[in-house]
Amino acid sequence: MKTITFTVNGNPVTLDVSEDANLLSVLNDDLELAGAKEGCGAGECGACTVIVDGVAVTSCLYPACEADGRVVETVEGLVLESGSLHPLQRTFVDYGAVQCGFCTPGMVMSAKALLDKYPNPNEQEVKVALAGNICRCTGYTQIVEAVLAAAEEMKK
Amino acid sequence: MAAALDYLRPASVAEALSLLSTIEGAQPVAGATDVWVGIRSKKHSPKALVSLKNIPNLRFILPDRETDAYEGRAEGVTGDSGVLLGAATTHGDVEDSAWMKTHFPAVHQACSGVGSRQVRNVATVGGNICNAAPCADSAVGLLLYDATLVIAGPAGERELPLSEFFVGPGETRLGPAEILKEVKVPNPGPRTYAWYWKHTRRKGVELPLLGVGARVTLDADGMVEKARVSLGVCAPMPTRSYEAEKVLEGQKLTAELAAEAGEVAAANALVRDTWRGRGWYRREMVRVLVPRVIKLSGALS
Amino acid sequence: MTRKEERLLPEVERAVRAPEELVVVGKRIPKSDALYKVLGQAQYIYDMQLPGMLYGKILWSERAHAKIISIDTSEAEKVPGVRAVITAQNTPEIRIGFMKDQPVLKKDKVRSFRDEVAAVAATSWEAAEEAISRIKVVYEDLPGIFSPEEAMEEGAPLIHEMDARGKELKDNRIRLPWKLVCGDLEKGKAEATCTVTTSYEVPAVNHCCMGTSACIASFDAGDNLTIYDITQIPSLAKADFLEALKAMGAKGRVRVITPTIGGGFGSKLDTYGYQYIAMLLSHRTKRPVKIVFTREEEFFATSPRQQAKFTITQGCDKEGYLTFREVNATLDNGAYISWGATTPSVMMMPMSSLYRVPNIEFKSTCIYTNNTWAQAMRGYGNPQATFAIDCNMDELAEKAGIDPVEFRRRNANIPGEETPQGFLPRTCGHRECLEAVVEKMGYEGRQSGIVEGTPKARGMGVASLIHVGGGAKIYRSDGCATSIKIDDDGWVDVFSGSQDIGQGLDTVLRQIVAEVLGFKPEKVKIHVGDTDTCGWDAGCHASRSTFVAGNSAKVCAEIVRAQMVANFAAQLEVAEDAISITEGEVLAQTDDPDKQVTKVERLLRRAHMTGRGNTMFMASNFWEPNNKLLAGDFHGNFSMAYTYGVHGVELEVDTETGQVDVINYVAAHDIGKAINPMLLDGQAYGGIMQGIGYALTEEMLFDKGKLLNPNFRDYKILTCLDVVPIEAIIVETDDPEGPFGAKGVGEPGLVPVAPAIANAIYDAVGIRLRRLPMTPDRVLEALWAKAGKAIA
Structure with a gap:
């Protein structure tokens, strides 16, 4: 076991983790943050996407020990301080970008990482950023629309 | 229970080397994306992972100072001298570097196509090379520019051309107590055109059916001074097609010459039938795509 | 352009509808549970923990076709944390599939790489995996058959020697008589001036639900099973599970509860071995047992569209x-x-x-x-x-x-x-x-x-x-049950036997009920996926839910609406046809300005809490479509x-x-x-x-x-x-x-x-x-x- 300290959604946490644990299991099991989910366990579906030090990562492939000293954001931390939904969450709801919802937390986090860095993406850039998040239900069209709409809204 | 895994995070190259030489079965990792999948599926059981992620001065694109990857490495090469990549530079760093896109478009293209954005954000160029998959995109891109690897080991640093690094699938000339530290890419000179094309079945998150890189450097008279053709998934390791390069060098570059390079590269490609793709198709794609990639590089216009 | 019209039906008599102004139906309303999903709060079985819960893993066959000579579980039982190791030898036989040709745990023979040979329940996934890896199975290989052509060859080895009733089988052909004849083929051929014959081939493809298959089985002291499941067919799955309980000698009842389902696409239209294995493990250990497939298992051990x-x-x-x-x-x-x-x-x-x-x-x-x-x-x-x-x-x-x-x-x-x-x-x-x-x-x-x-x-x-x-109509009933209750605070609960697998049935029913009642859609909550509270339904399949569950909910809402209208008319002292309800307001055609517009909650409360009323509005309805088996x-x-x-x-x-x-x-x-x-x-x-x-x-x-x-x-x-x-x-x-x-x-x-x-x-x-x-x-x-x- 190793003791790690990192920041999750603005809150510092310290805990003991097994050396072969991934960040996803620490979030799910130790911190009871269930938003990120295991869809494949091999970094190929993106359902476990969270943001580490400002970039989207697949937390199933991220060694928990490596999170030590870093800043982690999950979908649970997305709601604004005012208590209202993040624009991405609102547009995902309003544009029909959610069906079964299993991919949604990861999808939203990939989109947030994109918009944090590039507030004004074009459609292709959105697709590149989300290509690692598989969705079997929606066919992606409404998801891309939702991300572009959120980008518009965030410019206001 | 499986033997416990240790996870170590040295703060310097020296410390990393000392861990690797003292712990038997220790493996260096950076993004750890490939290694982690192997551990999880129990195909792979190293005693310890030695993370290179926290060592300063391993993640940079010199001389590009605009990217997240720039860590203020003091000395280094200048723009005229090519580029120096820290081995822990991520594919995402290269993808985000407008400088790389301008100066080393084929490397930029190759790195931008690896896995998903999430994987590119942690998977490193050094890791992609050391993992030595036959399809390693960034290696196929870097082979075009005669990249040299700077390898640190117990006896100090040594340099090895990338083209001599690979031995077989997953096998390299990296010693058990060595780490890849930097990738040195010389300035390819003026009038250099290069491109990388990843041939895939779907458009996102793919292993290539075939990776094809081509680079030509023209002399002042428009003759091909230097040519490089590199291939992924055409052999047990990323390779150059020396035969195709010979066809191009010293000649006036025309569409016909590019097509001939494709024919020769295809004739010499070590393709085989696997369940992932048929040999005849891969060979045919080498024939078709080599001239296409030369065209995409802009060298013909 | 049309020719021979002799088969034309008589002109359908359509109810002449007044050009109605639809308020909720036809609108782009977000999916009811989308909010919880974007917040990461929707609960899937993946997320669920029950007190004392164990983790179940399955040992899959390592052969495509082989006799099982022996299974040695002794090393597995020694792994710390292991609470049960089961095989066909130490559990009652449960047969599944509609022709009952499959025992859940395979005893004498395996017939595919996805055959379940043994299973383990342990206090952690790691312990369960470790125990699985220590089970030793000795097989004797049999020749494998991997295409229908090989399977139909003279003398091809039999995959099933007998059917579920013990009748000997002579070949590998399944006894299902799929033959449809319409009209006169020879006449049609004689009339043709141009014909084309071609052949086509399609592969097996996987549903690729993003949430992998999962369940938690739990028995209480009275031998009653609660199974948290992802089924598309809660009522039919309940019947299957009840049958298994009988085989296990458990006399209790079955409750199927489905939390949020991570995609369906048909994959959850039958029950699978893993669900019964979770039941067997839970019954043996007296603790809840959770099984979640890895992605690899989801690919090889769930049933695809066939070749x-x-x-x-x-x-x-x-x-x-x-x-x-x-x-x-x-x-x-x-x-x-x-x-x-x-x-x-x-x-x-x-x-x-x-x-x-x-x-x-x-x-x-x-x-x-x-x-x-x-x-x-x-x-x-x-x-x-x-x-x-x-x-x-x-x-x-x-x-x-x-x-x-x-x-x-x-x-x-x-x-x-x-x-x-x-x-x-x-x-x-x-x-x-x-x-x-x-x-x-x-x-x-x-x-x-x-x-x-x-x-x-x-x-x-x-x-x-x-x-x-x-x-x-593929079962003898193709119907759906709905119950609706309206509380006096104006909130509506709809209990539908149907199921939402992400497609939005929850939202479609909400719109239909809100439209009929004249309530705002956000006041209507749809409950699905709990066999203790929701009535029977043939399942979420055949693109039937909007039509069948929708009609069922619509009729049920009409019954409740009629109850309300009668009561409101009496309260407001107007005729029933002078009442309309829209967007949560009751409009009455009356000269009394105080009665023209009333919040529905007010009338609901008065209906319930006054001595004159003491009425609550609720109804149930089972709607069976008029289609033919x-x-x-x-x-x-x-x-x-x-x-x-x-x-x-x-x-x-x-x-x-x-x-x-x-x-x-x-x-x-x-x-x-x-x-x-x-x-x-x-x-x-x-x-x-x-x-x-x-x-x-x-x-x-x-x-x-x-x-x-x-x-x-x-x-x-x-x-x-x-x-x-x-x-x-x-x-x-x-x-x-x-x-x-x-x-x-x-x-x-x-x-x-x-x-x-x-x-x-x-x-x-x-x-x-x-x-x-x-x-x-x-x-x-x-x-x-x-x-x-x-x-x-």
Whole structure:
């Protein structure tokens, strides 16, 4: 076991983790943050996407020990301080970008990482950023629309 | 229970080397994306992972100072001298570097196509090379520019051309107590055109059916001074097609010459039938795509 | 254009509806649970923990076909944390599948790599995995059979020596008599002036639900089972589980609860061995046991759409009207029987009723093999069958010298005509869909062939679909129960036997009930997926939920509304027909200004809490559609409505690499009435992208029964970068039987995609691809064959 300290959604946490644990299991099991989910366990579906030090990562492939000293954001931390939904969450709801919802937390986090860095993406850039998040239900069209709409809204 | 895994995070190259030489079965990792999948599926059981992620001065694109990857490495090469990549530079760093896109478009293209954005954000160029998959995109891109690897080991640093690094699938000339530290890419000179094309079945998150890189450097008279053709998934390791390069060098570059390079590269490609793709198709794609990639590089216009 | 109209039904009498102003139905209302999903708060079984819960793992067969000589679990039992190790030797036999040809834990023999041999419950996943790895099984290999052709050879080894009743089997053919005869085939052949025979082949494909299969089984002290499950069929699953309880000697009851489900697409239409294994482990340990599949298990141990081969002949007369259709299909059923063996019952629908064709013979054989066994997947047998039909239509059109679109125009289905199989489509927008697609695509002015100066060629293709849109009577009941209660605070609870698997049934029911009651939709909560509180339903399948559960909810809401209106009229001292309720306000036609507009909550409260009232508004309703179970000859109107559609695709074929790029996609669906156009778009986009995967990239690859590509790296599900521009056109024909005119639409989006693409490829480069997926190497191979070039 190793003791790690990192920041999750603005809150510092310290805990003991097994050396072969991934960040996803620490979030799910130790911190009871269930938003990120295991869809494949091999970094190929993106359902476990969270943001580490400002970039989207697949937390199933991220060694928990490596999170030590870093800043982690999950979908649970997305709601604004005012208590209202993040624009991405609102547009995902309003544009029909959610069906079964299993991919949604990861999808939203990939989109947030994109918009944090590039507030004004074009459609292709959105697709590149989300290509690692598989969705079997929606066919992606409404998801891309939702991300572009959120980008518009965030410019206001 | 499986033997416990240790996870170590040295703060310097020296410390990393000392861990690797003292712990038997220790493996260096950076993004750890490939290694982690192997551990999880129990195909792979190293005693310890030695993370290179926290060592300063391993993640940079010199001389590009605009990217997240720039860590203020003091000395280094200048723009005229090519580029120096820290081995822990991520594919995402290269993808985000407008400088790389301008100066080393084929490397930029190759790195931008690896896995998903999430994987590119942690998977490193050094890791992609050391993992030595036959399809390693960034290696196929870097082979075009005669990249040299700077390898640190117990006896100090040594340099090895990338083209001599690979031995077989997953096998390299990296010693058990060595780490890849930097990738040195010389300035390819003026009038250099290069491109990388990843041939895939779907458009996102793919292993290539075939990776094809081509680079030509023209002399002042428009003759091909230097040519490089590199291939992924055409052999047990990323390779150059020396035969195709010979066809191009010293000649006036025309569409016909590019097509001939494709024919020769295809004739010499070590393709085989696997369940992932048929040999005849891969060979045919080498024939078709080599001239296409030369065209995409802009060298013909 | 229409000919022989003798089979026309009498003109349907439509209730003359006042041009009603719909307030909630027809609106783009977000899915009810989307909020919780974007917050990461929706609970899937993946997220659930129960006190004292154990973790279950399964040991899968390491052979495709072998005798089990011995199973040694002694080392597994020694692993710290292990609480139970079960095999067929130490548990009661439970047989599953509708023909009961499969024991949950295999005793004497394994028949595929997904056979369950043993299972473990332990205090952690790691301990369970470790224990599984220590179980030693000795097998004696038997010859494996991996294709229907091998399985049908003389003297081929038997995969099942006897059926569930102990009757000896002589060969590997499954005893299901899939044969449909309509009209007079010989007459149809004699009338034909032009015929074409072709053969088609489709692969096994996986549903790829993002949430992998999972359940938690838990017994209480009274031997009552609560199973948290992801089933699409809560009521039917409950019946299956009850039967298993009997086999286990447990006398209790069964409660099936489904939390949020991470995708369905047909995969959860039957119960699987793992659910029973969780039950057995839980019963043994007296603790809740959770099983969650890894992605690899999800790929190899759930049941895909099956591999199938078709040979089809169609003929037409001089004017281009179809005179007959003759089809033989062979299905690789795999090792055991699940719903995959019944897909021919749905293949019959397009075979008999897609386009007007009077004389038909369709035969299908399902064969046992040592491959994975097949199940339902979006469209059931329809996409497979439509690929054969609509590709052959294109070839026949060409041979007859008629433009493919004109050929379809001539043979398009029409409303009110009984089809040869006995379907009675009251509404049918097939022609409207065709014209809408042709116009939107600019089909008439298209330029097919090589784009000058490039190696690429362009083409357009179309294909059509028919699907059940008004239930499908495959069980003796095709109904759905609904209960509604309205509390005096104005909140409405609707308990529906149906199920939401992400498609939005929760939202559709909310809109229907809110519309009928005149309440705001946010006041209506839909409860599904709890067999203790929700009534019976035949399950979320066959695109039936909007129609059947929707009608059930609508009728139930009408009953409750009538109760309210009677009470409110008395309270307000007006006639009942002077009352209307809209958006939560009760409007009364009266001169008394105080009574003209009243908040509904006020009247509800007064109805309940005054001595005069003491009334609560609630009702239950079981709605059974008036459709018919197919007769022994498979004739009959087994759905109350039929959904139609036409898809058009424009694409580019790279003639040097064989790559196909869809550049434009237009899909028109006659869905009766869009209850929620936004969710409807989602069904179309999602179905079409799955269909493009089926057409171009997806394929489960097996080596002697072993799945080679059980992951998203090698199984090529499409990504965001593969999205094509899709125009989804809604054609509304206002079905007289549907709730507010709606017909079902869950499956259709996927059905005609592959033939539309295959036809467009022909238009572009003149090659007919008759095998899915149409991968670049297969396209190039066909181009070479056309050019007389041999591959090395």
